[in-house]
Amino acid sequence: MSIVLSAEKLVKTFPGVRALDQATLTLTAGSVHALLGENGAGKSTLIKLLTGVYRPDGGRVLLAGPDGPQEVHFGSPQDAQRAGVGVVHQERNLIPAFSVAENICLQHLPRRKGLVDRARVRSEARRCLELLDVDIDPDTPVSRLSVAQMQLVEIAKALSADSKVLLLDEPTASLTGDEADRLYAIVRRLRDQGHAVVLVSHKLEEIFAVADTVTVLRDGRSVAEAEPLARHSRDQIVDLMVGRAYQEVRLPQRTVDPSAEPALVLDGVSTSAGHHDVGLTVRPGEILGLYGLVGAGRSELAKALLGLEQITAGEVRVHGKTARIRDVGDALRRHRIGYVTENRKEEGLFLDQTIARNIAVTVWRRLSRLGLVRDRAERALVADYTERLGIRLASPDQLAGQLSGGNQQKVSLAKWLAADCDILIIDEPTVGIDVRTKAAFHELIAGLAEQGMAILLISSDLPEMITLADRIAVMRDFAVAGELVNDHEYDRMSQAVIRLIHGSQEAA
Incomplete structure (x- = not known):
């Protein structure tokens, strides 16, 4: 040739x-x-x-x-x-x-x-x-x-x-x-x-x-x-x-207290995006997976929880109290809900701003004095999270748009961790990310749950879902088709998920 x-x-x-x-x-x-x-x-x-x-x-x-x-x-x-x-x-x-x-x-x-x-x-x-x-x-x-x-x-x-x-x-x-x-x-x-x-x-x-x-x-x-x-x-x-022999990351063993008060509950929720009668529960320390084909309504449901789509019926409860969330800022400040979007370039990051500004944006109020963000406090925060997440950067003043895809995703996650959320919605966390960074993300997400964070995980990667989730809710046509307790046996779980996607009730 x-x-x-x-x-x-x-x-x-x-x-x-x-x-x-x-x-x-x-x-x-x-x-x-x-x-x-x-x-x-x-x-x-x-x-x-x-x-x-x-x-x-x-x-x-x-x-x-x-x-x-x-x-x-x-x-x-x-x-x-x-x-x-x-x-x-x-x-x-x-x-x-x-x-x-x-x-x-x-x-x-x-x-x-x-x-x-x-x-x-x-x-x-x-x-x-x-x-x-x-x-x-x-x-x-x-x-x-x-x-x-x-x-x-x-x-x-x-x-x-x-x-x-x-x-x-x-x-x-x-x-x-x-x-x-x-x-x-x-x-x-x-x-x-x-x-x-x-x-x-x-x-x-x-x-x-x-x-x-x-x-x-x-x-x-x-x-x-x-x-x-x-x-x-x-x-x-x-x-x-x-560059060295690669070994799969071993995730921490976690147990979820079934009697604990749920961190997040959706009860009969319908939205202007087309959802109808959606019911979900996520407890502290639990990862609830939200799986479905493209167009099933998963990301739209997440945005409704953040006030970006109107909830037309049903109730959302955060730590047992009814929540009426107006926007992303309201979700963060009043309810400590964070959202790592799948569209990091258009929604997750300010690509023409520095890494420092991107990570600190959710906590500027906490870092400010007399209305001005303290540069030393911002840099200390950035140094902490770049080390914790292994973000590869030339300096905190490097523009976010100059980072690789995996490092951009880490910056997008860091800003919500800096905000000290206790409920985190993570949408397609490892799209376009290499195998080692993907494994590190899995370890990180499981570690956050182990520390008590309630996580709603949206992913189109079925092996990823079966690796991480405690329970898997399968969505079809803007509704929950069924929910499965995840035993992490890939063949059995993948077949059960696929049956729910295609409308069989045998898996539920």
């Missing part, structure tokens, strides 16, 4: 951090190449160099041309796109009010007599969607699409630019198992058509199902370079990623 792109000894340095240190990547036509590494290993930086977002401080990028490999210098993502290097980011980059066709052709709208040629726009969109065997009306507004459909439109957008190299960054992070299987069938089809597909994912079971070759980054360096994936076991790949 011919080499279509090679990155040689790439170096990229940010203030206080050497993100890439002589990293190398080689891609061949007609292959799926896995790019793996822990959060902070340099994967996102490498992708941004290959797509013109950043310029390298050292090394070079070569792209196949008619006269052999040629060194390229991309000044912008548009330059990379024109050269045939496309990317689909984990955070979707579509305009919701525009149609599918307009989004697909946005970077190169065909014109006729100075005006957009809408017939050609639709025709090009249909061509790209047909390449993926996707049946979506090109005139449909993107706002009406499911998450999975949006992901496919992103890929069609890259194909419209005639991408020879397609970079997929955590493509299944927001997809169900069936949707992920369909996406990977499309990835295999693109490979068979001659594309070089780069797959960045922390889901190793998916990597082993679809990838041909693998490059592993650790601390900005390539510790495995374009090696056949079949030569490696899962444990060997994990060892390459973390």
